[in-house]
Amino acid sequence: MINTHDILETINMIDNENLDVRTITMGISLLDCIDSDIHKACTKVYDKICSYAENLVKTGEDISREYGIPIVNKRIAVTPIAMLAGACPTTSPVHFAKALDRAAQTVGVNFIGGYSALVHKGFGPGDYGLIESIPEALSETGFVCSSVNIGSTKAGINMDAVKKMGQIVKAAAELTADRDCIGAAKLVVFCNAPEDNPFMAGAFHGAGEPDCVINVGVSGPGVVRAAIAKAAPTDDITAIADIIKKTAFKITRMGQLVAQEASRRLCVPFGIVDLSLAPTPAIGDSVADILEGMGLEQCGAHGTTAALALLNDAVKKGGVMASSHVGGLSGAFIPVSEDQGMIAAAKSGALTLNKLEAMTAVCSVGLDMIVVPGDVTPEIISGIIADEAAIGMVNSKTTAVRLIPAIGRKAGEELNFGGLLGKGPIMDINTKSPAIFVNRGGRIPAPLQSLKN
Amino acid sequence: MKAVVTVICKDMVGILAKISAICADKGANVLEVTQSIMQDMFAMIMMIDISTCNVPFSALTEEFEKVGDQLGLKIHVMHEDVFNSMHRI
Structure with missing residues (x-):
């Protein structure tokens, strides 16, 4: 039998002490959406997210209601977009940001993370272009979050990326100066970024993760x-x-x-x-x-x-x-x-x-x-x-x-x-x-x- | 499957009746009730069996919330799993 003290303690935690589950974050791999035609790739990205996360928000709300536990955010993390952007180097990766934003809006999540690049040892195809596009991407979207990993214990610190990110953070703030510089609030620069982080703005779905996963x-x-x-x-x-x-x-x-x-x-x-x-x-x-x-x-x-x-x-x-x-x-x-x-x-x-x-x-x-x-x-x-x-x-x-x-x-x-x-x-x-x-x-x-x- | 319903409010006539009427209406069997009145505040914990419920659990919760809003009661309906997970190893 559940005792009264436990029941009252739990209810007090929720009512008076702000106990909540902060986020259910669905990680979705977009590696199978890579296409040399950016528009085709964006369509695949949008379709995959909308199909996988179709019921994410509703499920979160149902669980919240049935268990009586507030679940504050439902979010999505995707494969670092630089990995997709590398296949279409001649077009601006901002198209991907807009596709992510549309998908986030359609499925009703609070944020979508993964407009990201992992450059701790150097810039791969797509990385530099993506980093350069971050200020524009964050200014023109509402739900997209961005992160860049510039160092790790195994690789050291990529100082070229560090230099670049100083400029990007400033530019992200400048482009959104009329909105309390919100662009920079959606951009994280990491060292040793985890691949399964459910929290924004630094969530992305690492390359070693399964096709789809739920992190809380x-x-x-x-x-x-x-x-x-x-x-x-x-x-x-x-x-x-x-x-x-x-x-x-x-x-x-x-x-x-x-x-x-x-x-x-x-x-x-x-x-x-x-x-x-x-x-x-x-x-x-x-x-x-x-x-x-x-x-x-x-x-x-x-x-x-x-x-x-x-x-x-x-x-x-x-x-x-x-x-x-x-x-x-x-x-x-x-x-x-x-x-x-x-x-x-x-x-x-x-x-x-x-x-x-x-x-x-x-x-x-x-x-x-x-x-x-x-x-x-x-x-x-x-x-x-x-x-x-x-x-x-x-x-x-x-x-x-x-x-x-x-x-x-x-x-x-x-x-x-x-x-x-x-x-x-x-x-x-x-x-x-x-x-x-x-x-x-x-x-x-x-x-x-x-x-x- | 069981759920725990807790009600906290200013004491008045018919709280228990209202809550148990919802249970009866929706087919949830009341297993146990503890209630006490501290000064003029009414506090009740009710354990109900929801496996016999004729509506989904979320609909039952909504029903309780509706009555709670009407009468100014603070009602929590939580699945027993929450307490079992949090307080048992």
Whole structure:
């Protein structure tokens, strides 16, 4: 018999602590849509997505209704489009972006990811053209998300790509300056990008994945925050880690249930559950609040990195036993504009870009949803990308950069994206130039850690 | 297959009757009911068997939501699997 306490606890988590399944993401391989005629290829892409994902949104809504669990997003990740674009080098790959956008609209998903290129060791056919087209693609579509992998522990860091991405991030913001620079918010630059990540904007369907797969991203910072709030001030830090583990276990079990059910109903294999704590702009649904709940006056204070390391590790330990396959990014996200506590800490000056960079060494992703002054140079953006990629490369972990240059605005002002992307204060950056370093190009050799065989 | 129905609202006459009438109408057998009144708040947890239901589970949920909206009740209907997954190893 299910006991009353368990029932009330679950309902309280959903009603008051923002417990939800953040996303059901269907990964679809588009490798069989490759065609040297881009228009034929786009038709194949559109048809395949619409046929595979026809029932994705309805199934998500049905599961949500029947199980009483909010499922916030239904999304699609596809094969990196550069792999398709390579077959039709004379035409702009933006046609693919528009086909993806139309397909997303038809099936009713929130986002579609995979306007991507993997260039960690160098540019293959289609890669450079696709990267150059990203600003236009993001400006002319509403649902398409883009990512570029510029480094890995095995390959090192492609500094030519790092240099290019500095320009692309800036251009993506400039082209959408009239819409709060939203283009740059849909573009992630990765090191060690996972092939099965269900979270946007960095989701794509890796080449090693099956034809179609269901990945689920759970959430629940609010639940962890509430659980820690119940701890006594005298509880030691091991007790806090245990509370987080137990809570992460419960959250992940719910994600696993939804993933299995979605997989069964859609007749698509279950891929992974991503154990990430993904904050939302809702009050209380904040990773910063968890860190403050552990005893920091404000997120960004000295001690923040240690608290985040503990949180990230405990979430994994709790979650890993709750799911049969764990993957994706799996850890705590720290997107500034999507987290009320981070926004407050950035506004008050407690949280700086330097501190965030240190935090990314121990958390799941990287410098995420950070708004920087509009006059930032492409070289400085490249410098930030290189630093972040180096952290990922050396620590054998995923790191990412999603910076939004606020065109025409300065530090202290704000950009408002609305919805889950939230709003972000413009943060100060170090304006000393890394131009000569960035312009050298070439490849940072893979670190010693890559030699594991 | 079982589902858990929880109702939280200001106490008034006929809550249990309304909820159980829906169950009866849709063919869901009521297996267990726990209820308590804390000050003037009514809280009830009902376990129902949905395998005998004559409508899909989602339609049953909608029915409960409709009544909830009409009477200002906070009703949750959740499949038992949610609790079994979250609270059992």
